[in-house]
Amino acid sequence: MILRSPKGWTGPKVVDGVPVEGTFRAHQVPLANVIGNPQHLQQLESWMRSYSPETLFDQKGRLLPELQALTPPSALRMGAVPSVNGGRVLVALELPNFADYGLEVPGPGQVIAEAPRRLGEYLRDVMRNNPHNFRVFGPDETNSNRLNAVFEASNRTAAGPCLEIDEHLATEGRVMEVLSEHLCEGWLEGYLLTGRHGMWSTYEAFAQVVDSMVTQHAKWLQQSREFAWRRPLASLNILISSHAWRNDHNGFSHQSTGFVDNVLQRRADVVRVYYPPDSNCLVNVFDHCLRSRNYVNVVTCGKQPDFQWLDFDAALKHCSQGASIWDFAGSDDGEQPDVVLGCAGDVPTTEAVAAAWLLQKHVPGIRVRLVNVVDLGILSAPEDRPHGMDHVSFEALFTRDAPVMFAFHGSTWVIHSMVHGRANEARFHVRGFSDRGTTTTPFDMVVLNRLSRYQLAIDALSHVPRLRAQSLDAVHFFESQLRKHHTWIREHFEDMPEIRNWSWTADFSESQTPPPLAKGHSRGQTFTDA
Incomplete structure (x- = not known):
């Protein structure tokens, strides 16, 4: 009707x-x-009286008995349907041991891998263990985002006839794909609200298509916490693995980091933002997210081949702390550093580690400390964010007065807002995505946004007056490398050998070849990279 x-x-x-x-x-x-x-x-009174309230309520404003009798028994009310209060029927996931998905890392930066590959294997087994209450959602990008191992456990959901040319498509499939971010996010929301679990992977630039939807869900979570009868729900988990820094052939239209900007404007006790720097950290973080309740979790970790920094045990400790000093990359030996290099995000981490390497190689005697951040919210003071680091812990990482060059995946204002209120906050100098991009090489993207290792090293030295005289030659060399880069990519259409072949070496020797690829990982892109 x-x-x-x-x-x-x-x-x-x-x-x-x-x-x-x-x-x-x-x-x-x-x-x-x-x-x-x-x-x-x-007119208002006439309007209200037109509904004849005297035929509905008695003199005390109570519903008339004959109308009250028409209401269904408590258990049959729409609001009493179990799935309407999804937390009442929520069953915890049977999660596999995430340590089984650790990637072997013989040393920092000594192997190259596509971080989401192992996560895909983990999610495959989550689906196997939970065949009735876990789904994966995505806008036709499960393969592209390197999660294709999930198809070993389930197919894509088919709403119509299946053709012979279709791959991993079936009516009982539990991977829901359609090229609409609105539908995917809405499906996941509905699935969570009715007491199930799931995750959604998407391209970073197009996550912003559902900014308002995620905002409203976060607001709903915030309000629902005020009512004891509202049981906690599984968190809204979003994976961004096709991000602004490595959308190589897609270009400027696919280069935007603004989704996190919007998410971080929501209440700090509802949202969490993570930037795992490698595969082992990514699996750690996502296992944590699937166990959480009543959050919007945004996890950003690129799908392209990149350095793997931490073995599984080190990654577990690092992620449990949310941020830590990477001793292998620094030279302060526990003393007051000349400069701190902070970083959050896989690409900024590579550039920050490379900048630390360059500084130690070309400016002997410099004291550098490198701090990597996985859980962005801990940068805030606890009075601003519930899980923020106390000031003593914060200064144990970043010191109280040393200059900090911070390489960040997204907008620079995000870090400045996070560290607002910390001691000597003006000493934080942030480099991040400044909406400069095009179809270009990976290293050119960081150069365009002033985030390259050479630019970070130059900026760091500008804040170390103790070594100003000794650093002149190094600065000139770094500037010459930037000029060489500008010419090289226009002549060869790829990054310079010293960028393509670079890897971390403790003795600061130059690498002639890049580190090996982890088994089952690809160095090139495939046609599935939309």
Whole structure:
């Protein structure tokens, strides 16, 4: 049965001589001045009386007994349906041991891998263990985002006939793909609200398509916490593995980091933002997210081949702390550093580690400390974010007064807002995505946004007056490398050998070849990279 009714039906037909019922004017407040305009007040009273309240309520405002008798028994009320309060029927996931998905890392930066590959294997087994209450959602990007191992456990969901050319498609599939971020996010929300679990992977630039949807869900979570009868729900878990820094052939349209900007404007006790720097950290973080309740978790970790920094045990400790000093990359030996290099995000981490390497190689005696951040929120003071680091712990990482060059995946203002209120916050100098991009090489992207290892090293030295004289030659060399880069990519259409072949070496020797690829990982892109 379909009822088609005029907009504003049963409300005032005309207000101040202007038609309201059946027009666009009925959308908001048809009687805008009932306090100061007696005619508006009279129209409001007539409108309310038109519903004959005396036939519905007694003199004390209670629903008449004969109408009360029509209401269904408590258990049959719409609001009492179990799935409406999904937390009542929520069953915890049977999660595999995430340590079984650790990637072997013989030393920092000594192996190259696509971080989401192992996560895909982990999610595959989550699906196997939970065949009735876990789904994966994505806008036709499960393969592209390197999660294709999930197809060993389930197919894509088919809503129509399956053709011979279709791959991993079936009516009982539990991987829901359609090229609509709105649908994917909405499906996941509905799945969570009715007491199940899931995750959604998408391209970073197009996550912003659902900014308002994620905002409203976060607000709903915030409000629901105020009612004891609302049971906690599984968290809304979002994986961004096709991000702004490595959308190589897609170009400027796919280069935006603004989704996190929006998420971080929500209440700090509802949202969490993570930047795992490698595969082992990614699996650690996602296992944590799947166990969490009543959060919006945004995890950003690129799908392209990149350095793997931490073995599984080190990654577990690092992620449990949220941030830590990477001793292998520094030279301060526990003393007051000349400069701290902070980083959050896989690409910024590579550039920060490389900058630390360059500084130690070309400026002997410099004391560098490198701090990597996985859980972005801990940078804030605890009075601003519930899980923020206390000031003593913060200064144990970043010191109280040493200059900090911070390489960040997203907008620079994010870090500045996080460290607001910390001691000597003006000493934080942030480099991040500044909306400069094009179809270009990976290293050129960081150069365009002033985030390259050479630019970080130059900026760091500008804040170390103790070594100004000794660092002149190094600065000139770094500047010459930037000029060489500009020419090289235009002549060879790829990054310089010293960038492509670079890897961390404790003795600061130059690498002639890049580190080996982890088994099952690809160095090149495939046609599935939309």
